Amino acid sequence: MTTLSSHSDTRSGTIYGVGLGPGSQDLMSVRADRLIRGATHVAFFRKKGRRGHARTIVEGMLVPDAVELPMEYPVTTEIPFDDPRYNAWLGSFYEHQVAQLAEIAGAGHDVAVLCEGDPFFYGSFMHLYTRLQGKVPVEVVPGITGMSAAWTATGRPITWGDDVLTVLTATQPEAMLTERIAHTDALVVMKIGRHLDKLRRALKSADREEEAWLIEYASMEQQRVVPLAEVGKRVPYFSILVIHGNGRRP
Structure with a gap:
């Protein structure tokens, strides 16, 4: 039926x-x-x-x-x-x-x-x-991912050979940021916002401040790629920091 x-x-x-x-x-x-x-x-x-x-x-x-x-x-x-x-x-x-x-x-x-x-x-x-x-x-x-667009925007590979890549959020405690930044080859930091000053201090403590690049609005019309040293006191929400690895290569 x-x-x-x-x-x-x-x-x-x-x-x-x-x-x-x-x-x-x-x-x-x-x-x-x-x-x-x-x-x-x-x-x-x-x-x-x-x-x-x-x-x-x-x-x-x-x-x-x-x-x-x-x-x-x-x-x-x-x-x-x-x-x-x-x-x-x-x-x-x-x-x-x-x-x-x-x-x-x-x-x-x-x-x-x-x-x-x-x-x-x-x-x-x-x-x-x-x-x-x-x-x-x-x-x-x-x-x-936004981080892939960010490191591509720098025109340099993010990792080589056996490099270890660490992805951090700037919301973590300063001591933890410092430790992890100091013990990685390549680095991506997201969610920077109001944590910029803390991130700067962590990078300085890890002696890697001069290696850092900041990418704003990766892949968008207003994209901007600059060394962290040239960045002011505030960054846009869509900002990612990268440090390139320099590992093994032929």
Whole structure:
């Protein structure tokens, strides 16, 4: 006997964490480009009152009737990371976004979540990914990281031969930064912002200040590559510091 399909027969949509790369549309993967241009629902993180960098990157790529789902952080740098309220507010925020995305996917719609760089590299999407497991299908589309664009912008290889590359965030304690900077061949430092002075002191203590380069807005129109010694007291949010390795080579 033939019966009419019920709501429960609706195919669940998929949540795609789409890596956009460092900022230039022509540095996206073919798959990322295809998913974004065909997406009926597009979600992206942003600070309240801002358009959002991820959304800016895909300008001109979305279909005219795409449903846009901005996800506005309840807090960014207004309070310290170690303030108990920080994790509580963000945890609640991510739970709310997961519920919304799961509901949309449950109705049979795919959702492209726009992710700067690579979704699994210091990104917000990973907090959605872990919470979405077992609820709806989730797929991740990798992207070129901002650090890759940054060291490429310097025109020099970041590692040679057996060089060890260390990736740090400037949010770490100064003593830890100093130790790790002193004991690596090549270095990338992200999340600099208001931690610039601390990072400078750590580099000086490790006797590597003169080796450091700062790249602002890697791969974007306003890209700037300068030795750290020429940098002022403040740097843009999209800034990455690199020290090149000088290891074994033929």
